[in-house]
Amino acid sequence: xxxxxxxxxxxxxxxxxxxxxxxxxxxxxxxxxxxxxxxxxxxxxxxxxxxxxxxxxxxxxxxxxxxxxxxxxxxxxxxxxxxxxxxxxxxxxxxxxxxxxxxxxxxxxxxxxxxxxxxxxxxxxxxxxxxxxxxxxxxxxxxxxxxxxxxxxxxxxxxxxxxxxxxxxxxxxxxxxxxxxxxxxxxxxxxxxxxxxxxxxxxxxxxxxxxxxxxxxxxxxxxxxxxxxxxxxxxxxxxxxxxxxxxxxxxxxxxxxxxxxxxxxxxxxxxxxxxx
Amino acid sequence: xxxxxxxxxxxxxxxxxxxxxxxxxxxxxxxxxxxxxxxxxxxxxxxxxxxxxxxxxxxxxxxxxxxxxxxxxxxxxxxxxxxxxxxxxxxxxxxxxxxxxxxxxxxxxxxxxxxxxxxxxxxxxxxxxxxxxxxxxxxxxxxxxxxxxxxxxxxxxxxxxxxxxxxxxxxxxxxxxxxxxxxxxxxxxxxxxxxxxxx
Numbered sequence: 001x002x003x004x005x006x007x008x009x010x011x012x013x014x015x016x017x018x019x020x021x022x023x024x025x026x027x028x029x030x031x032x033x034x035x036x037x038x039x040x041x042x043x044x045x046x047x048x049x050x051x052x053x054x055x056x057x058x059x060x061x062x063x064x065x066x067x068x069x070x071x072x073x074x075x076x077x078x079x080x081x082x083x084x085x086x087x088x089x090x091x092x093x094x095x096x097x098x099x100x101x102x103x104x105x106x107x108x109x110x111x112x113x114x115x116x117x118x119x120x121x122x123x124x125x126x127x128x129x130x131x132x133x134x135x136x137x138x139x140x141x142x143x144x145x146x147x148x149x150x151x152x153x154x155x156x157x158x159x160x161x162x163x164x165x166x167x168x169x170x171x172x173x174x175x176x177x178x179x180x181x182x183x184x185x186x187x188x189x190x191x192x193x194x195x196x197x198x199x200x201x202x203x204x205x206x207x208x209x210x211x212x213x214x215x216x217x218x219x220x221x222x223x224x225x226x227x228x229x230x231x232x233x234x235x236x237x238x239x240x241x242x243x244x245x246x247x248x249x250x251x252x253x254x255x256x257x258x259x260x261x262x263x264x265x266x267x268x269x270x271x272x273x274x275x276x
Numbered sequence: 277x278x279x280x281x282x283x284x285x286x287x288x289x290x291x292x293x294x295x296x297x298x299x300x301x302x303x304x305x306x307x308x309x310x311x312x313x314x315x316x317x318x319x320x321x322x323x324x325x326x327x328x329x330x331x332x333x334x335x336x337x338x339x340x341x342x343x344x345x346x347x348x349x350x351x352x353x354x355x356x357x358x359x360x361x362x363x364x365x366x367x368x369x370x371x372x373x374x375x376x377x378x379x380x381x382x383x384x385x386x387x388x389x390x391x392x393x394x395x396x397x398x399x400x401x402x403x404x405x406x407x408x409x410x411x412x413x414x415x416x417x418x419x420x421x422x423x424x425x426x427x428x429x430x431x432x433x434x435x436x437x438x439x440x441x442x443x444x445x446x447x448x449x450x451x452x453x454x455x456x457x458x459x460x461x462x463x464x465x466x467x468x469x470x471x472x473x474x475x
Contacts, residue, residue: 005318006311013307032292039300114390114418115425 004055004063005118007047008072012111014044015075015104022096026173034093038086041100045079052076059120064136065127067266068118071110073136075103077144081187085148092183094173098151106147109263131205139198143258145191146230149184150255153248156180160245181244184251185237192230199223219273222261229254321424323444327352327435328423332388332413335400340386340413343439349463350435351385354426357398358391362430365448366406372451372460373410381464382437385410390429392416434459 021037051072055063063069082099085092110118123132155174162171174180202223203213214220233250236242265273321328327350331341342350353369355362369385376383387408389399393416403412415421424433427446434443443459450456461467 003318006315009311009314010304010307013311014304017303017307030292032296035292035296036299039297040303043300043304112418115422116427118422119425119427 002054004051004058007051007054008107008111011044011047011051011075012104012107014040014047015079015100015107018044019097019101019104022094022100026094026097027170029173037096037100038093041079041086041096042083045076045083048072048076048079055120059123061123061128062133062136064132064140065123066117066121067263068110068113070136070140070262071106073140074144074147075106077140078103078106078147081144081148085183092175092179094175095151095155098155099148102147102151126209129205129209131201131208135198135201135205138194138201142191142193142195142198143262145187145194146251146255146258149187149191149251152180152184152187153251153255156184156248157245157252160248177244181247184248188230188233188251188254192234195223195227195230199227217273218265219261222257222265226254226257226261229257317423321433321441321444323441325441327433327439327441328420330388330420330423332415332420334411334413335403338411340411342386342435345384346439347437348382348384349437349460350433351383351460352433352435353385353387354390354420354424354429354431355387356390356429357395357402359429361448363402363406365430365451366408368449368451368456370406370408370410372457376460376464377409379466381466383460383464386413387411388413388415388420390415390418390421390426392418434463436463 018037018040021033021040025033025037052063055069055072059065064073078099082096082103085095085099156177159171159174159180160177162169162174163177175183202220206215206220207213229250233247233254236250237247317328319325327342329341329343331339333339342352351369351372353365355366366387369387373383373385387410389412391399391414396414396416399412399414420426424431430448432443432445432449433441434445436442442463
């Protein structure tokens, strides 16, 4: 009974409970609730690790080969990133309301997949390679960074608006817009090099596996679009001196494109990269 | 980055933390318990195992619960409007259904549509065009997909009077042939007659 699905179902509910606690914590100023939310998040993350390890044992390979497995990996990375934020900046605990919710949504999306996409299947020959681990892990560190930046970007827009109106509001609990903007930048600065590296590793691997670095497969094309959006973010930020709202919008649009790259392209635009 | 004041952190040192950890462990135990109670769902659905129960509505909103059909032989079929071989299979299911209904056999046929919200509206024209009279159940959230661990559509299960799976059929079948209905007729104690074939 202790299979990866069992632990997966547990983390689904733990992350849901943790996200709810963070959301209530945002509403009412009770530190105890914040501690509870963090404890649940931490337990959820430990069990998320267990899901990955058990799945690895069950499949006999690195468990990053399809949509379902990579969603478990993504939530693990997002929550790891969040735990790091919370340990470093205790005062930013309200960020959990949105970041842990995003991790929960990743798990929820995986749970919604039809069973045949969740089932363990032998790895197709093209994926039987150590490149799989390198390419997927680097890309997903990048996606996790973008996911966190996306959450921060949304919070920034609410907070900035509340600050401008000057009235007392629900968003008073959020960190100042300045902190949110700065952290948004930090997480994209982490995510971008990893996604860049992930694309490069993918191209090298494609050369081994498919005999060409780049074949304008829909996944490749869209990954390039995503790359350009975030490259535009850096250009705006570093060259043009953009800050605040503009870059927040960029981080939101960028992550929306990532979601399309990952879910949309896989289902809508079939191509070479058909596994996930 | 602006300097962060750590006043909030210092506000309640110790205090709420141990309580929070205890509550978190209680919640964890509750979740593990609840998931554990439902752990039978991780077992594969095979011949001989109890057919996973479900409650779904048909197109008119009438509810069907598998477990309430004990005493009847139940034919559960999973299909979708976008599935070509489902469309090929269904007329033969209709023939079988009509044949057994005419003879008032304790038999029920439930065809569960795996269409998600995007193709839901195509179910009604599909069913009309094929002249189907057996219940078509809707499962837009794929609740039964995970329970039955479907490998695709169509997939059919023959369930005996006690609710056990007697036969699991992956892919389509012509239900007007004697070989195809052997198990069903056996459970219903009918001798196959030539009329059972295409009428």
